[in-house]
Amino acid sequence: MKTPLHETHAALGASFTDFAGWEMPVRYSSELAEHRAVRETAGLFDLSHMGEIELTGPGAAAALDYALVGRLSAVKVGRARYTMMCDADGGVLDDLVVYRLDEERYLVVANAGNAAVVARELVTRAREFETEVTDRSAETALIAVQGPQSAAVVGAVADADLTELKYYAGVPATVAGHRLLLARTGYTGEDGFELFVAADAAPEVWRVLTEAGEPHGLLPAGLACRDTLRLEAGMPLYGNELGRELTPFHANLGRVVKLDKPGDFVGRAALEKVGEPDRVLVGLRGSGRRAPRYGYRVLHGDAVVGEVTSGALSPTLGHPVAMAYVPPELREPGTSLAVDIRGRVEPVEVVALPFYQR
Template sequence: MSLRRTPLFEIYEAYGAKTVEFGGWEMPVQFSGILAEHEAVRTRGGLFDVSHMGEFEITGPDAIPFLQFLVTNDAARLSPGMAMYSPMVYDHGGCVDDLLVYCFSAERCWVVVNAGNIEKDFAWMSAHTDPFRVTLTNRSSDIALLALQGPRAQEVLQTITSSDLNEVGFYRFVETTVAGAPAVVSRTGYTGEDGFELYVEAAWAVPLWREILDAGQPFGILPCGLGCRDTLRLEARLPLYGHELAEDISPLEAGLGGFVKLDKGDFIGKDALARQKAEGVSRKVVGITMEGRGIPRQGYPVYHAGRQVGYVTSGTQSPTLQIPIGLVLVSADAAAVGSTLQVEIRGKQVPCRVVKTPFYKRAK
C-alpha cells in the first residue's frame, strides 16, 4: 500500500527532510537533526508540517449537543472562538481517540483527529449522528496544518499577519490571513511551549511554509520533524494515541480525569467511566526517570517487587534534561510517586523511580 503524502511533501527534499512511515503517511522525522530541532523549539522556535491530521466539520442546529454526546469533556461551555481538548471513548470507556474541538458558532464546529484514526473516527462519529440534526463532513484532504512552536513563535508570526496575536489566548482561535493566506490560527500546542497552529487550504501550504521560515530566519526558526515533536511532547507529559491512550486504555487510567466531565449529562462511555472512577482505577500512566543505564522504550516490561506490573508506553533520552525518561502504565499499587520500579532492557531489570510530571514545564 502506498503511503499518503501531505501538500508539503514536494518541498521536503529542499529542506533536507528524512522521511519515515507514520500512521500510513510519509512524514519528515527530521530535517537538520532531532536534537537541534528540539533545542530550537525549546529556545527559539520550530515549524512543523502536521497536515496529516484529520479535520471534520460538523454543521447544523445540533452541532454542540452532538459533540456533547460524543466526547468526555464539556462541549456546552464552548463559545465562538474557543477550542477544547477531549478524549472520545467507546461504551466500555477505552479511547476511540483524543481530539480538539473548534467552535465557530453554535451550528458549526471542527474536530481535529489523529492521522492514523481518520477513517475509524469518521465512521464512529457517522454512526452516531442520529437523532441529531447535523451534517458531518471529512475535510481532511482540503486542509493543510502547520504548527509554529517555541518562545519566539508569536514574534515571528506577528510579522506576517495583521491580527493582534496578543488577543489569541490559550485554547482560542481567530480567522485571519497570514502572509496573504486565509487561515484559522489557534493557540493550543503539543510541545510544552507557546505556539500557534495554522489551518489553511491545501494550495496555500507551500507558500505559507516558505513565508514563515523566511520570517523566522532572523530568529533562528528551524523546520522540524516528528522526531523532536515526540521528544518535546513526552517531556511535557502530553499523551500520544496508541501509547498513553488506546482502545484498552481509558482517559482516567491515562491521567486525563480533568477532561472527563461526569456531571455534564449523558455521553458515550459515561457509565463505564463513572464506575471506574467510583471503584478507583486499577492501573495508571505515570512518569519515570531511570536510575540505571538504559533508555525505556515502548512495550518494555515494568516490574515491581519481583512481579511484572505493566509496561512502558513511551520513553526517550530527554534532550532538555539529559536523562532517560518514560511514561509507564502500571498497576495502581506501584504508581505512587517515589516508588522504585524496574524496566527490562535487553534482558536486564534496570531500576527507575516514579516521579511527578510533567518532566519539563516552561517558565511563564
C-alpha cells in the same frame, strides 16, 4: 499518502518515515538540534496528516455532547477544548481538540491514525441531531510553529493580534493573502500556534513562515523531535498511552469526562462505573544514560508490574524519562522501580508528570 508540503520537505533534505499511512518528515538534519530549537527559539512542523472534521447546524453542540465525553456545548465561540471519543465500554477511540468556530460550527481535530474512525463515528452518532458532518481533512493542511519565539515569527506574517489570543483559542487570520484559522495550541510543552490552511496554500504559508523565522533561529522540525518534546511535556500519544483497552481514568485524564453534563453520551454508563483502575499512568526518571523504550518491562523487585509506553533520553533534562502503566499502589512519586533494558535491570523512580514545564 503525501501531505501538500511533501515536495517542500524533500527540497529541505528531510528523511521520511511512514506514520499512519502518511509519508512524513522524521528529521531534516539533527533531531537534537530540532528539539533544542523548539525549546530555545522555534520549530516549524507539518501536521497535515491530522484529520479535520466540521460539524455545522443548530444541533452541532448537542451532537458533540452526545458523541464525545466532554461538554462541548459549554465552549465559547473562539475557544478550543481537549476531549476524547470513547466507545460504549469506555475505551478511548481517540483524543481530540475541538474548536468552536461559531455558534453552530465546530471543528474536530483527530489523530492521523484515527481520523477515518472519528469521522465515521461522528456521522453515526450525529444522525439524530440537526447537524451536518463534513470531513475537511483532504482539503486542509496544518502547519505548527512552536517555541519561545513562535509569537514573534507568526506575528510578523499574520494580521491577528496575538497579545489577545489566549491558549486554546483560535481566530480567523490572513497570512500571505490566505485566509486560515490561527490557533494558540500545540503538542510540545511550549507556547505555539497551529495554522489550518487550504491545502493548496500550504507551500506559500510555509515559505513566509520560514522567512519570518530566520532572524529568530526557526528550524523545520520532524516527527522524531515532536515525540521527545511531547514526552518531556507528559503529553499522551494515542497507541502508546491511550487506546481502546484503556479509559481516560487509566491515563489520569478523568477530568475530561463530564459526567455532570445533562443527557446521555456514548460511554457514559461504563465510565460511571469505573472505580480505581487496575493500572495507572506514571512518569519514570532514570539515573543513567540507557533509556527505557516502548514495550520494556517495568519491575518491582523480581515481579513484572507494568510496561513502558514511551521513553527516551531527554534532550532538555539530560537523563532518561519514560511513561508507563503500573498498579495504582505504585503510583506515588518517589517509589523505586526498575526497567528491563535489553536484559539489564536499570533503576528508575516514579516522578510527577510532566517532566518539563516552560
